Amino acid sequence: MAKTAIKGMARLQATLNGKVQGVQKNWMARLLDRVLRRGAQMHLNAGFLEGASYPDGTPVAAVAYWNEFGTSRMPSRPFMRETIAKNQDQWPRLLAACLKQSGGDLEKALDMAAERIVAQIQEEIRTFQSPPLAPSTIKAKGFDKPLIDTGHMLNSVGYEVVND
Secondary structure (H helix, E strand, C coil): CCCCECCCHHHHHHHHCCCCCCCCHHHHHHHHHHHHHHHHCEEEEEECCCCCECCCCCEHHHHHHHHHHCECCECCCCHHHHHHHHHHHHHHHHHHHHHHHCCCEHHHHHHHHHHHHHHHHHHHHHHCCCCCCCHHHHHHHCCCCCCCCCCHHHHCCEEEEEEC
């Protein structure tokens, strides 16, 4: 896979820090346009990717959906919506920090940000408590973690960076 770097990132950072004098106004606009064009061609998907399945062939995304929205026998446990609500305001700053840390390599920055988002989803699965499990379910499982049975769903959270 070809490396995707944003050329001029160090100069942009220096400019933003006020260390470069006499920069043409158009230079910043051209760099911003290049970043936005390249960024529009890439995106990341985080969650339960196509092909992730349980040993019996049940798609992990289906089980996550049933947990997220509930069924006639199970209440909604909206762990994905909670992850988004708690973290989405941080994601632009996260990507900016990853872009700076990666030296302007957009693919690497997206990978870094996606790993953090996956960790946020997994943390929400680990800590989700309400609504609690039914006493009969706790007895059958032997513990009271609503979204964890075998750990398969937790360990199936993943990401992909897609170049359009």
